[in-house]
């Protein structure tokens with residue numbers, strides 16, 4: 001989440017009255033950054049990942065697994081250790097690092113930068129980032145997985161012995177009747193007014209409960225996070241969520257379910273925690289200048305839904321198997337602050353416009369200055385604030401970027417601190433960030449902060465967190481390599497934004513990675529004038545020094561530039577050779593730069609994981625979890641994921657994590673479905689180098 005200011009948070013009706021002031025000041029701050037940083041050049045190509053964890057309490061002979069709400073205590077313990085680290089009490093070698101504990105004697109100056117831990121919305125969550133961003137060197141990519149393992153190890157060592165940081169996207173039993181948190185709190189607090197989760201489930205910092213309460217107030221009812229139930233052979237049809245209580249009368253919002261908030265065949269959830277309590281894997285790239293940043297924003301955008309489907313890991317909600325595989329729409333609904341007028345349920349009277357998407361949604365803009373961005377790609381339904389746009393243009397910003405920010409600024413700021421409205425500070429970006437950081441689109445274009453020399457950055461936000469650090473490193477590294485290939489080969493992935501939206505919906509389907517097709521651009525290579533109008537020749541295949549294909553942008557009708565492809569085709573290439581595939585493109589990029597053999601082999605292990613997930617040779621986490629549940633003796637094929645199943649699933653996740661952290665490898669782990677998920681993949685905790693079976697298929 002964004003920065004945590006302290007102060008008096010305004011309740012909704014008051015906050016609403018100050019919204020225009022925040023927007024106006026936010027725009028002034030943005031123009032200040034724009035004018036200061038638009039000409040910045042030669043920033044380093046840096047990048048960094050964010051890994052989010054659930055904290056659970058688990059022990060083999062305790063039948064119930066609980067979400068631990070000890071985020072604050074854990075972060076306090078970590079912070080205490082960071083002080084020790086800064087005092088030099090960190091051994092020189094990463095491998096010897098005793099998980100942030102004091103060594104008793106200061107060691108020689110360390111090369112290790114300790115990871116940084118951050119709070120998150122859920123009081124059962126943690127986020128960890130590398131201590132400093134990664135640089136451009138390909139060898140540095142091999143540091144990612146050990147760093148992720150170090151983060152998990154440090155986190156674990158600051159927890160109780162029964163607590164574990166796990167990287168499942170969601171806790172399968174969040175919101176089930178009875179106890180699911182430690183400590184226990186009963187549901188129905190004044191902020192969330194949920195009938196399933198207590199207010200104490202949110203980070204108690206005033207920003208978070210206020211965010212939830214003001215979203216609820218703005219909507220005039222609770223959020224409605226409905227996920228289709230997965231209909232198994234013994235699941236009633238129609239299915240009614242048996243956990244919904246229609247007889248509560250504590251809050252006005254208890255009427256929601258009596259007014260139809262919980263339709264048949266949907267798992268009904270009613271609080272921000274059901275969405276923002278999900279864990280994801282995000283990657284932020286720094287571009288060398290704003291032009292490159294805008295280009296990357298656009299080119300990575302069509303990959304968002306593809307990577308969402310490929311990382312699918314979210315098949316269970318509130319103790320039931322869901323009819324979807326990913327978290328995205330649930331988060332979108334969990335923070336959907338739109339009023340009935342904005343949603344189109346009532347005629348516009350008090351609100352300014354109808355808004356087609358939640359503030360958490362797939363991207364609605366392309367922002368590059370590249371002429372190959374055709375107007376037909378843009379969203380015809382884009383809503384912008386024309387006054388904001390006029391101010392940005394008057395301030396010197398170009399039309400396209402002004403449009404982007406004038407779109408983000410149609411939203412109200414949700415959390416406003418009284419103290420921040422006294423006077424405008426142009427050396428800060430707080431008002432700008434207020435709107436910017438509560439527009440949760442699948443890409444985020446991050447301007448430099450006011451107070452230091454960071455550059456223009458782009459964040460890729462759609463991926464689901466993976467069970468192991470090996471996988472999280474693999475997906476991070478893959479995205480870095482794709483980004484390098486985009487820049488190096490000037491790749492063009494443009495398709496109309498509406499098609500990206502459609503892909504985002506498709507990514508939710510069960511096993512979308514194997515069963516669905518996604519709109520994707522047929523020819524990602526830039527035009528090669530010398531070969532114009534010739535047939536697609538062999539030398540344009542990956543493996544040649546520089547992939548390229550004839551044809552010039554704009555020569556085809558837009559609808560002919562893309563087609564529906566499977567994720568296997570997008571990642572590994574199409575059988576007929578029409579589409580080269582992202583992995584062969586990455587291989588081609590690696591061929592074009594100097595990489596030592598060991599680095600190349602370790603990267604190959606990562607690419608192999610991605611390749612096999614795309615082809616179906618390996619299961620996604622969502623598929624593995626579904627199979628695990630399906631074959632569990634307690635499962636009655638009625639879509640119910642009970643305490644015992646949850647216990648055994650989390651137990652398996654914990655066991656996988658322990659194997660990984662011990663570096664012992666997964667061999668012999670007796671977990672149902674594991675060999676098709678990860679088991680055969682690696683023989684130990686580090687990358688297996690030089691094994692033919694692990695090398696990505698050549699020549700695809």
Ligand code: ADP
Nearest residue numbers: 001046047048049050129132133284285286454
């Ligand atoms: P947010 O939660 O707002 O997205 P975080 O600070 O949690 O931001 O994480 C941002 C990521 O960006 C981290 O992995 C961090 O290492 C990385 N990062 C920090 N500075 C830069 C930079 N200049 N360029 C690229 N990445 C950076």
Ligand code: MG
Nearest residue numbers: 001052120127
């Ligand atoms: Mg986060």
Ligand code: MG
Nearest residue numbers: 001050118127
């Ligand atoms: Mg973060």
Ligand code: MG
Nearest residue numbers: 001002050437
């Ligand atoms: Mg954040």
Ligand code: MG
Nearest residue numbers: 001050282459
């Ligand atoms: Mg982030």
Ligand code: MG
Nearest residue numbers: 574576578579
């Ligand atoms: Mg074809």
